[in-house]
Amino acid sequence: MLIGVTLVGLLLQDAVDLSRLGWNATAATLFISNFAFWFEIGYFAPSAEKNPLLHTWSLSVEEQFYVFFPLFMALFSSRAPKALKPCLVAGSAISLIAGGWGAFHFPGATFYLLPTRAWELAVGSLLALGIAAPPRTSKQASLASVFGILLIAGSVQIYSKRTPFPGLMALPPVLGTALLIWSGMLNHNTWCRRLLSWRPVVFVGLISYSLYLWHWPIIAFWKYVAFRPMEWLDSLSIIIVSLMLGVVSWRFVERPFRGEGGIVHERRTVFMIGGVGIFMAVIIGLSVWGSGGIPWRFDNAAPYTAIVKRARDNTWWIQYANWEAKNESMGAAQLAQPPVVGSPGVQPTFALIGDSHAQAMIPAIELQALRVGQSGYIITRGGTPPLLDINVKQIPLGDDGFDEARYHNRLIEFLRERPELKTIILVGRWPTYIRDHYVERGEEQLCLELTEETQTASDISTRSAMVERGLDRMVERLIGMNRNVILVGCVPEVGFDVPTAFSISRRLPWILDLKRVVPTKADYERRQLESNLLLSRISNRYHVDLIGSDSSMWDSNGRALVLIDGELLYRDDDHLSQAGALHFAHRFDGVFDQLGRVGRDSR
Numbered sequence: 297m298l299i300g301v302t303l304v305g306l307l308l309q310d311a312v313d314l315s316r317l318g319w320n321a322t323a324a325t326l327f328i329s330n331f332a333f334w335f336e337i338g339y340f341a342p343s344a345e346k347n348p349l350l351h352t353w354s355l356s357v358e359e360q361f362y363v364f365f366p367l368f369m370a371l372f373s374s375r376a377p378k379a380l381k382p383c384l385v386a387g388s389a390i391s392l393i394a395g396g397w398g399a400f401h402f403p404g405a406t407f408y409l410l411p412t413r414a415w416e417l418a419v420g421s422l423l424a425l426g427i428a429a430p431p432r433t434s435k436q437a438s439l440a441s442v443f444g445i446l447l448i449a450g451s452v453q454i455y456s457k458r459t460p461f462p463g464l465m466a467l468p469p470v471l472g473t474a475l476l477i478w479s480g481m482l483n484h485n486t487w488c489r490r491l492l493s494w495r496p497v498v499f500v501g502l503i504s505y506s507l508y509l510w511h512w513p514i515i516a517f518w519k520y521v522a523f524r525p526m527e528w529l530d531s532l533s534i535i536i537v538s539l540m541l542g543v544v545s546w547r548f549v550e551r552p553f554r555g556e557g558g559i560v561h562e563r564r565t566v567f568m569i570g571g572v573g574i575f576m577a578v579i580i581g582l583s584v585w586g587s588g589g590i591p592w593r594f595d596n597a598a599p600y601t602a603i604v605k606r607a608r609d610n611t612w613w614i615q616y617a618n619w620e621a622k623n624e625s626m627g628a629a630q631l632a633q634p635p636v637v638g639s640p641g642v643q644p645t646f647a648l649i650g651d652s653h654a655q656a657m658i659p660a661i662e663l664q665a666l667r668v669g670q671s672g673y674i675i676t677r678g679g680t681p682p683l684l685d686i687n688v689k690q691i692p693l694g695d696d697g698f699d700e701a702r703y704h705n706r707l708i709e710f711l712r713e714r715p716e717l718k719t720i721i722l723v724g725r726w727p728t729y730i731r732d733h734y735v736e737r738g739e740e741q742l743c744l745e746l747t748e749e750t751q752t753a754s755d756i757s758t759r760s761a762m763v764e765r766g767l768d769r770m771v772e773r774l775i776g777m778n779r780n781v782i783l784v785g786c787v788p789e790v791g792f793d794v795p796t797a798f799s800i801s802r803r804l805p806w807i808l809d810l811k812r813v814v815p816t817k818a819d820y821e822r823r824q825l826e827s828n829l830l831l832s833r834i835s836n837r838y839h840v841d842l843i844g845s846d847s848s849m850w851d852s853n854g855r856a857l858v859l860i861d862g863e864l865l866y867r868d869d870d871h872l873s874q875a876g877a878l879h880f881a882h883r884f885d886g887v888f889d890q891l892g893r894v895g896r897d898s899r
Contacts, residue, residue, distance in 0.1 A: 318584025683766025
C-alpha cells in the first residue's frame with residue numbers, strides 16, 4: 297500500500313505535499329504515524345481529508361498496544377496471575393476515564409495516542425481472558441447480538457463532528473462490538489451468526505485488512521484532485537475500486553505470507569523479509585521527504601513550483617506565531633507587547649486586530665504604513681474574531697483552552713492605556729462564524745462553535761445575532777474610547793487549496809481547469825449575505841467606515857481572481873498570500889491617507 301500511495305503521489309502531488317507524504321510514510325512504516333498526525337493538529341494544519349495515509353494512525357496505536365500488552369501479560373502471569381484480570385480492568389477504567397476527560401480538554405492527544413485508546417483494545421483482551429462467561433442459550437446470544445448491532449448502528453447515525461470523541465462516547469460502539477463477539481463465542485445458531493456466516497460477508501471479512509489499507513488513500517486522492525463535493529456516483533466508484541484493490545492485495549500480498557498456503561513458512565524468514573521491507577520503506581520515505589518532494593520530477597515544472605512556493609511562504613506567519621504563543625501562555629491579565637509594522641522609530645498610531653484573515657492582510661498594512669510614514673501594532677490570532685465576550689471552539693479539534701473573551705478584555709485594556717492609537721482596523725472571516733462551517737467545495741468541513749456566557753449558538757440566525765452582539769460591543773467600546781474604527785469585509789473564500797489546484801492544473805490540465813472551479817461573484821454574495829448585512833448595520837449604527845468588496849476581486853467573467861501577473865493571490869483556500877495582500881492593498885488607501893494627514897498635522 298505504501299508503495300502504491302507513493303507512486304500515485306509522485307504523479308499527482310506537488311513538491312510540498314509529496315514531501316509531507318514521504319514523512320508520513322516513514323512514520324507509518326515505523327508505527328508512529330499517530331504521533332506524526334497529532335503534531336500536525338492546528339488551525340493551519342494541512343487538510344486531514346486529503347492525507348492518503350491518515351488512516352495509518354489506528355494501525356500505529358494497535359501495534360503500540362501489541363508491544364506493551366504482551367509485556368503486561370508476562371509480568372502478571374509470572375508474578376501475580378490472579379491479579380491479571382483485576383489490573384487489566386482497572387487499567388482499562390483509567391484509560392476510559394482519561395479519555396473522557398481528555399476529549400474535552402486535549403481532544404487531539406486523546407484521539408491519537410495510545411493511553412486514551414488502550415481500553416478499546418483491552419475490551420477484546422478481557423473477552424479473550426474470559427472476563428464474562430459465554431451466553432448459555434441462543435436467546436441470550438440473539439439479544440446480545442441485536443443490542444450490539446443497535447449500539448453500533450446508533451453511533452453511526454447519531455454521532456457527528458460535534459460529538460466529543462473518543463472518551464465516554466466511544467463506549468456504545470465498543471460495547472456493541474464486544475456484545476457481537478460475546479454472542480458468538482459458543483456458536484449458537486442465531487440469525488446474526490447466520491448473517492455473519494454468509495459467504496459474501498465472510499469474504500469481506502477476509503479482505504477487510506487489505507480493504508482498510510486501500511479505501512482511504514483512494515478517497516484522499518479523489519478529494520485531492522476533484523475540488524467538489526462527493527456525489528453518489530463518486531462514492532460508488534470509490535467502493536468498487538477499493539474492493540478490487542482489496543481483493544488483489546489480499547490475494548497476492550497478504551495471503552502469500554500467512555496461512556497454510558503461504559509461500560514463506562519459517563518465522564525467521566518472515567521477520568527477515570519484514571525487516572528488509574521496513575528498512576527500504578523508511579529509506580524511500582526519508583528520501584522523498586528530505587528532497588523536498590522531488591520537485592524536479594516534472595518537465596518544465598520549476599516555474600510552477602516557484603509560484604506555489606512563493607504563495608505558501610510568508611514570513612509574517614512565522615514571525616507572529618511566537619507572539620501568539622506567548623499570549624496563550626500568559627497568566628497575567630495583560631497583553632504582551634505586540635509587533636509593530638510600518639516606519640521605524642515612529643510611535644504607533646493604529647492597530648490591526650482580528651483573526652488569521654487580519655494576519656493575511658499584514659503585507660498590505662505594512663505597505664500602506666510605510667507609504668504615509670506611520671506605524672502600528674499587529675494584534676491577531678488565528679480563529680479569534682474581534683468579538684467582545686464571545687468564545688470560539690473549533691470542531692472536531694475541540695477547545696485548546698484559550699479564553700477568547702479574556703483575551704479581548706486584555707486587548708481593550710491595552711488600547712485604553714495607549715490613547716495615541718487613534719485608528720483601529722477590525723478584520724475577520726465573518727461568514728464562517730455565522731454559517732458554522734467553511735466553504736463547501738470539497739474542503740474539509742471544520743465546524744466552529746460560538747458561545748456567549750452559557751449560551752451556545754445553534755443556527756444561522758442565533759449565530760448571526762451572537763456575532764453582531766460581540767462586534768457591536770467591541771465597536772461601542774472603541775468608539776467610547778474615542779477611536780476611529782474601520783470594519784473590513786471578508787475577501788472571497790475560494791473553498792479549495794489554491795496552490796495545490798494551480799499546480800495540478802498546470803501539470804495535469806486534463807484533470808482540472810482552474811478557471812472553472814473558482815467561485816463566482818454570485819457565490820460570494822450568497823456566502824457573505826448575512827455577514828455583509830451585519831457589517832452594514834454596525835457601520836450605520838456607529839457611523840464607522842466599512843471596507844467592502846470591489847472590482848479588483850473579480851475577473852472579466854465575474855469569477856474570483858486567484859492568479860494575476862504570475863502570482864497566486866491565496867496561500868490556501870481562503871487566506872491571502874503576500875502577493876494577494878499587496879494586490880488588495882489599495883482598499884486601505886483612504887484609511888492611511890487620513891492617518892498620514894493626522895500624523896503630519898500633529899507634527
